[in-house]
Amino acid sequence: MEQYDVVVIGAGAAGMFCAAEAGQGGCKVLLLDNGKKLGRKILMSGGGRCNFTNLYAEPAAYLSENPHFCKSALARYTQWDFIDLVTRYGIAWHEKTLGQLFCDDSAQQIVSMLEQECQKGQVTVRLRSEISAVEKTERGFNITLNGQDVSTHSLVVASGGLSMPGLGASPFGYRLAEQFGLKILPTRAGLVPFTLHKPLLDHLQTLSGVSVPSVLTAKDGTVFRESILFTHRGLSGPAVLQLSSYWQPGEFVSVNLLPSLDLAGFLNQQRQEHPNQSLKNTLSLHLPKRLVECLQTLEQIPDVTLKQLNPAQQSALVEQLQNWQVQPNGTEGYRTAEVTLGGVDTRALSSKTMVANAVPGLYFIGEVVDVTGWLGGYNFQWAWSSAWACAQDL
Numbered sequence: 001m002e003q004y005d006v007v008v009i010g011a012g013a014a015g016m017f018c019a020a021e022a023g024q025g026g027c028k029v030l031l032l033d034n035g036k037k038l039g040r041k042i043l044m045s046g047g048g049r050c051n052f053t054n055l056y057a058e059p060a061a062y063l064s065e066n067p068h069f070c071k072s073a074l075a076r077y078t079q080w081d082f083i084d085l086v087t088r089y090g091i092a093w094h095e096k097t098l099g100q101l102f103c104d105d106s107a108q109q110i111v112s113m114l115e116q117e118c119q120k121g122q123v124t125v126r127l128r129s130e131i132s133a134v135e136k137t138e139r140g141f142n143i144t145l146n147g148q149d150v151s152t153h154s155l156v157v158a159s160g161g162l163s164m165p166g167l168g169a170s171p172f173g174y175r176l177a178e179q180f181g182l183k184i185l186p187t188r189a190g191l192v193p194f195t196l197h198k199p200l201l202d203h204l205q206t207l208s209g210v211s212v213p214s215v216l217t218a219k220d221g222t223v224f225r226e227s228i229l230f231t232h233r234g235l236s237g238p239a240v241l242q243l244s245s246y247w248q249p250g251e252f253v254s255v256n257l258l259p260s261l262d263l264a265g266f267l268n269q270q271r272q273e274h275p276n277q278s279l280k281n282t283l284s285l286h287l288p289k290r291l292v293e294c295l296q297t298l299e300q301i302p303d304v305t306l307k308q309l310n311p312a313q314q315s316a317l318v319e320q321l322q323n324w325q326v327q328p329n330g331t332e333g334y335r336t337a338e339v340t341l342g343g344v345d346t347r348a349l350s351s352k353t354m355v356a357n358a359v360p361g362l363y364f365i366g367e368v369v370d371v372t373g374w375l376g377g378y379n380f381q382w383a384w385s386s387a388w389a390c391a392q393d394l
C-alpha cells in the first residue's frame, strides 16, 4: 500500500498551498482532486486576473459563528506574506480598488506559482481522483482512491464549499466531517446576486446593465458602499454581492441611490434657480436617465416640475431614493455564488492548526470551514492563511 505523511483532498487554493508548504517542510505529500485541472476556481477568479488578497484583510471582514476563530491564522500568515511570495515569483500586480490586489496579466500565474511551490516540496499530484472511503487506522487514515488503498498519517480536507458545482464543488468535506462526528453549520450561498419578485423585476429588467454607486444596508445594520448593477434577473454588483452574505430570506435591504448627495438641499437650490425644470431632468443630473424614467413608471418619482413638487412629495422622494426598501425574493444560489457560508463548525477545530480537536491528524482548511470573507480577495487570503497554519503542524 502507498504510504504518505500527508494526504490533501482538494487541489484548490488552500489545498495546493498547504501541500506545497508541508512538502517543503519535509513531509511526503499526496495532493488529490476530483477534477482534471489544478486550481480551477483560481483560474476563474477576478475575471481571469485573480484578486489574490486584500491590503485590508483583517478578522472583521469575515463571517463565522465564531468571529474569533480566523484571527490566529490571519495574524500568522498575512496578506503581506502572500504579497511577498507573489513578488518573489515576479508576478506583476496592481490594486484595483478598496485594497483589492489583482495580477496584471493572468490568474494562471498564481496557479503556476503554486504548482512550482508543490514541485519544490516534491508533492505527488493526482487529478481525477474518486475517493470512495476514508477510515481511521492506528497509523492515521486509509483512503480508498480509484479502487486502491492509500495510507497517511495526516489527512487535510481542502475540498471547498458548494458554490459553482460546474467547477467541481461537492459536499465531500461536510460528509467527511460528519463521519468523524464534527458538526456542520447550515450552508447557504454567499457573494451572490439577488433575484426579485415579478412585478418589480418586470420594471427593473429594462435597466439591465445599468450600474449605480450606492450604499446598501442590511437588516443587522451592516453597510456596504459600492456599486449596484441591475440585471435581467434582479440586482448584482459588488454592493449587492457583499450584502447577500448578510441577508436572510424575507428581509428587506435599504438602498441609498444617492449616498453622496444632500438631496433635499439640492432640490431646494435647483427649485430656486430652475423652478420650471422637470423633476425627472433634475434627478438625471445625478442618476442615470434610464433609472429615473424607470422609477417614474414605478411611481417612486412624481411626474412634476420642481415648483410643483410639494414638501410631502419631496420628503417621500428623499426616502424613496436614499432609503429605498427592496425585498429580494431570493438569490441566484450556488450556481453563481462565489462562496458558501457555514460549513465545518469551528468549535470542533483548533484555530492555531485547523486540526479537529477530537480526531488527531484530521485537518480542515479553506472554504469548507465556517469562515467566509467579503468580496475582494478576502476569501483567498483565508485559504492561504488557514493552509499555512495547518502546514506548520504537519
Ligand code: FDA
Binding pocket: 009, 010, 011, 012, 013, 014, 015, 032, 033, 034, 035, 039, 040, 041, 042, 044, 045, 046, 047, 050, 051, 052, 053, 129, 130, 131, 158, 159, 160, 161, 163, 164, 167, 168, 169, 170, 171, 172, 173, 337, 338, 339, 365, 366, 367, 368, 376, 377, 378, 379, 380, 381, 383
Ligand atoms: P476550492 O473550491 O478552491 O477548491 C476545492 C477543490 O476541492 C476543488 O478543486 C474541487 O475540485 C476539489 N474537490 C471537491 N470535492 C472533491 C472530492 N470529493 N474529491 C476530490 N476533490 C474534491 N475569492 C477571492 O478571494 N478573490 C477572487 O477574485 C475570487 N473570485 C472568485 C470567482 C468565482 C467565479 C468563484 C466561484 C469564487 C471566487 N472567489 C474569490 C472565492 C474563492 O475562489 C474561494 O473562496 C477559494 O477558492 C476557496 O479555496 P478552497 O481551496 O477552500 O476551495
